[in-house]
Amino acid sequence: MKVGLLRAVGVATAVYGAAVTAVPALLARPSGLVDAEGRTERATRTSLRPLAWRDAVSGLALAMAPEGPALRTAAYVRIAADFGDAVLLGVTLPGRDRKLAAVAVSVGWGALSVAGLLAGGRREVMTLPAAGPLQV
Template sequence: MGVGVLRAVGVATAVYGVAVAAWPTLLARPSGLVDGEGEVAEATGISLRPLAWRDAASGVAMAVAPEGEALRTAALLRVAADFGDALLLGATLPDRDKRMKAVAVSVGWGALSVLGLYADAGRGRRGKRERRRLR
């Protein structure tokens, strides 16, 4: 498992989540969820904040979870959230260009977590023994 990659994704996700919770426009504008003047409707901001807190919480979990099953579980939760976002936003955002961008961003973040989960997997048992010996 690439712990450093997973921790970095976690920190970035947590920071972004807190920022969107404070300023929903950070997610609303690129997603096309604004009015003709680029303003976020109150109802849209209200509905985006729980999504932002989910990201913040899952990011913190990835950043601080003990290495092993806890970190793996946190990362899998993040992957599910990102790929779920890709499916839902890809199917529901009103503008095709914005849908494609949202899908690309969501899949990209999910893929980073998947890469982190499988980093070092090719080393197998021999790699683990060698790493222990080097400590």
């Protein structure tokens, strides 16, 4: 596991999530979720804030979790959120280019967390009660 990479992804995600929570237009504009004048409707701002807060909190967990199972769990949560975003935004955003961009960004961030989990070459052995050794 590359702890530094996971921490960096966590910090970046936390900062971005906090910024979008405060200013939802940071996500709404590139996603095409604005009106003809480029304004973000109140309902859209309201809908984006919980998503952004989820990113802020899960990023903070990834940045601060102790190394080991807690950090791995935080990474799994971040990966699930990023790949879930890729699927949902890829299906629902307006316009093919915006869909492709959202999928690329979401998969890219998720892939960084996957790389952080898989990198390092050292495999840990976890022993489960009555189940014997399990390679993880």
